Structures are given as C-alpha cells and as structure tokens.
Amino acid sequence: MEVTSSGKDMKNKAPKHSESRSRSSVLREDCFHILDEQNVADPKLDPQLAEELLLKMYSNMVTSRLLDERGMMLQRQGRIGFYVPATGQEAIATGTAAALKASDWAFPSYREPGVFLYRGADVLQMIANLYGNSGDICQGRQMPNHYSFSKQRLFSVSSPISTQVIQAVGCSMASKIRQEKDVTITYFGDGGTSENDFHTGLTFAGAFKTPTVFICTNNQYAISVPLYKQTGAKRLADKGIGYGVDAVAVDGNDILAVYTKTKEAVDKARNGGGPTLIECVTLRMGPHSSSDDPTRYRDPDLYAAWEKRDPILRFRQYLEGKGLWDADHEESLREEIKDHLVEAVEDVEKMPPPELETLFEDVYAELTPQLKKQKQALIAERELRGKFENTSEAFPL
Ligand SMILES: Cc1ncc(C[n+]2csc(CCOP(=O)(O)OP(=O)(O)O)c2C)c(N)n1
Numbered sequence: 001m002e003v004t005s006s007g008k009d010m011k012n013k014a015p016k017h018s019e020s021r022s023r024s025s026v027l028r029e030d031c032f033h034i035l036d037e038q039n040v041a042d043p044k045l046d047p048q049l050a051e052e053l054l055l056k057m058y059s060n061m062v063t064s065r066l067l068d069e070r071g072m073m074l075q076r077q078g079r080i081g082f083y084v085p086a087t088g089q090e091a092i093a094t095g096t097a098a099a100l101k102a103s104d105w106a107f108p109s110y111r112e113p114g115v116f117l118y119r120g121a122d123v124l125q126m127i128a129n130l131y132g133n134s135g136d137i138c139q140g141r142q143m144p145n146h147y148s149f150s151k152q153r154l155f156s157v158s159s160p161i162s163t164q165v166i167q168a169v170g171c172s173m174a175s176k177i178r179q180e181k182d183v184t185i186t187y188f189g190d191g192g193t194s195e196n197d198f199h200t201g202l203t204f205a206g207a208f209k210t211p212t213v214f215i216c217t218n219n220q221y222a223i224s225v226p227l228y229k230q231t232g233a234k235r236l237a238d239k240g241i242g243y244g245v246d247a248v249a250v251d252g253n254d255i256l257a258v259y260t261k262t263k264e265a266v267d268k269a270r271n272g273g274g275p276t277l278i279e280c281v282t283l284r285m286g287p288h289s290s291s292d293d294p295t296r297y298r299d300p301d302l303y304a305a306w307e308k309r310d311p312i313l314r315f316r317q318y319l320e321g322k323g324l325w326d327a328d329h330e331e332s333l334r335e336e337i338k339d340h341l342v343e344a345v346e347d348v349e350k351m352p353p354p355e356l357e358t359l360f361e362d363v364y365a366e367l368t369p370q371l372k373k374q375k376q377a378l379i380a381e382r383e384l385r386g387k388f389e390n391t392s393e394a395f396p397l
C-alpha cells in the first residue's frame with residue numbers, strides 16, 4: 001500500500017504487530033513486492049532489467065555477503081577489533097544503489113557496505129578501514145565499517161544514529177538551490193526513526209520539497225530492542241505523512257521491488273517532485289555487531305522463517321528462471337570474490353600503522369600554534385622512547 005502525503009489512501013490496512021507473522025510469509029501484508037514467496041516475479045511488475053545490470057547486482061550482493069563472512073572471521077580471530085555485518089540486507093543496499101546515477105549523493109549508515117561496493121569503493125581500502133592502518137583513507141580515525149569515499153560521492157559514515165539524515169537533506173537542498181539535477185539518498189534503521197535528526201530532516205525535506213530519497217531499513221531490531229518496543233507506529237512508512245513526504249513500504253528481501261520503488265522515487269526527485277520515504281522491511285540476520293549475542297533476545301522461529309527469504313537466494317532463483325545463472329556460475333563467482341578478498345586482506349595486513357604525524361593532518365590547512373607545539377612534543381617523546389607501543393584494547397562496542 002502506498003501512502004501519499006495527502007494521506008488519501010490511508011484507511012489503515014496496516015497489520016497489527018501480532019498479525020505480521022500470521023500469513024504464510026512472515027512479511028507484512030502491505031509491502032510492495034514483485035517476487036512471490038516461490039520467488040517467481042509478477043510479469044506485470046517485473047522491471048525487465050538488462051542482463052548486464054542484473055548480473056552486476058547479483059555479484060554485488062554476493063560480494064557484500066562474503067565480505068561480511070570474512071569480516072566476522074577476522075574479528076573472531078582477533079585480527080580486527082570490531083565488525084558490523086549486513087547479512088540479510090543485501091537487496092536493500094544493492095537495489096537502491098543500482099537505481100542511482102554516479103553523480104547522485106549517498107549518505108549511508110554503518111550497515112550499507114553494498115552501497116559502497118556498488119558505487120565502486122575499493123575493497124582493499126574498505127578492508128584497510130577495518131584495520132585502521134596506513135592504507136585506510138581516514139588513517140585509522142574512524143571506527144571499522146565507517147567508510148569514507150568522497151570521490152564516489154559517498155559521505156563518511158557516522159556512528160551517532162541518524163545524523164546523516166539532516167546532512168543528506170542539506171546536501172539535497174544545496175543541489176536544488178544550485179539547480180543541479182542530483183538526487184541525495186540516505187539510509188537509516190528502524191531505531192533511527194526515533195531520533196530527532198530523522199524528524200528534523202523530514203520536516204525540512206517536506207517543507208522545501210528537496211530531491212531526497214530516505215531509505216529506512218526496518219530490520220526489526222535496534223540492537224536488542226524489537227520494533228514494537230521502539231515505536232507505537234504500525235508502519236514506519238506512516239511517519240512520512242506528518243511531514244508531507246510520500247512514502248511506501250517494500251519487501252526488503254526482494255531486490256526487484258527495492259529497485260523499482262527506489263527508481264520511481266529517484267526519478268521523481270530528479271524531476272522536481274520532492275522527497276520519498278521508502279520503508280524496506282527485512283530482518284537483521286546476524287548480530288548487531290561482533291560484540292552482540294542475539295541469541296539472548298531473539299525468537300529463533302522468526303529467524304528460521306526469514307532465512308527462507310534470503311535475498312540472495314531469492315534473486316538467484318529469479319536469475320536461474322531466466323536462464324542467466326546456474327551452479328557453475330555460482331561457484332566461479334564465489335571463488336573469484338573469495339580470492340580477491342583473501343588477497344586484499346593479505347595486502348592490508350602488510351601495511352604499517354598510520355604515521356604519527358598524520359594525527360595532525362586533514363583538519364586545518366595550517367596548524368594552529370597549539371597543535372604545532374603538541375606535534376613537536378609528540379615527536380620529541382617518540383625520539384626519547386624509540387617508538388610507541390600499542391597498548392590499546394578493543395573497545396566493546
Ligand atoms: C544517537 C545514538 N544513540 C545511541 C547509539 C547506540 N546505538 C548504536 S547502533 C544502535 C541501534 C540502531 O538501530 P537501527 O536504527 O534500527 O539500525 P540497525 O543497527 O538495526 O541497522 C544504537 C542504539 C548511537 N550510536 N547513537
């Protein structure tokens with residue numbers, strides 16, 4: 001069910017929380033979808049994307065999944081301190097990114113590696129961010145999974161929830177004022193819709209009709225807090241109404257549905273039609289982060305039901321149905337990606353930590369007198385000690 005900002009078709013058909021698990025699918029009834037529960041596309045809704053694009057999307061999803069597997073393994077082996085998996089959410093990152101132009105702006109959260117990958121971020125540099133060493137664009141000043149790739153118009157990820165929402169709206173206001181035809185997309189979670197910044201961002205977007213697309217990944221949890229404890233709203237898409245922002249809920253595990261609704265929203269924004277909020281309904285299949293143990297708070301039945309709706313599996317079956325994919329393709333793709341990741345990890349692990357002097361770079365064009373003094377003192381201290389030992393312990397995030 002689509003919601004317009006006039007609220008016309010809002011005779012609330014939204015399910016009660018308890019109803020959301022009652023149909024054969026665990027997916028809420030109101031979500032736009034193209035693939036059915038047997039993963040067959042509705043012929044009237046199938047966007048009939050070109051083969052090259054479909055295969056690029058599939059490869060991107062698998063790369064994101066395998067990067068997650070590797071990242072969690074590296075953390076468990078003590079080679080990196082922290083990792084945030086996006087497992088189960090690959091259709092959202094890839095389906096939305098595929099609907100953008102390279103000149104559009106993206107403001108992701110920590111759970112969208114697929115957006116970075118799709119827009120051409122270098123995997124080696126992404127892995128270097130996990131290590132925070134000299135290969136890292138941010139020279140170890142960011143948390144793991146908080147990537148920054150400004151050349152690809154990918155804004156730096158921030159940990160504080162939803163801060164990117166107002167930044168994205170500001171960016172799209174700038175595009176509008178400059179009469180540039182770029183669209184800004186931003187991503188946040190279900191929990192993120194309880195933050196002030198979400199409401200401020202949507203207020204400005206609605207008032208100024210900015211070319212912004214808001215992607216709310218409703219993965220049903222904010223760390224251990226389930227959605228029904230997070231909000232009284234039955235649908236997060238409904239939150240658009242109060243701000244005059246058109247909204248729609250989609251099956252977040254159906255990449256064709258995610259792509260189709262994002263493309264509509266992006267085209268509308270580019271043509272002066274204003275912002276859209278897209279609620280992508282999914283389930284976070286992994287832990288919140290490598291520091292979390294979801295078995296302490298999660299219903300195993302819900303998890304098992306969503307496992308059958310794996311977005312990669314569903315898309316693969318769609319591709320197989322079109323004769324574009326088979327087991328041999330799958331094996332060679334996975335081999336190729338795994339080899340690439342192993343090689344990148346090996347290369348990154350050879351890189352030294354960032355130079356001490358980099359601590360003083362990238363903020364001021366010219367160092368302030370105080371910073372100059374601090375820099376000299378630190379260099380003198382290093383000469384005295386020979387080197388600095390790394391005595392830090394991983395912070396349990
Ligand atoms: C302003 C703020 N409050 C609290 C936190 C701690 N925190 C980190 S992630 C998170 C949950 C966010 O949940 P959601 O928005 O649903 O996104 P998800 O992690 O599920 O992708 C919280 C509360 C934070 N980073 N920033």
Ligand SMILES: [Mg+2]
Binds near residue numbers: 190
């Ligand atoms: Mg969440």
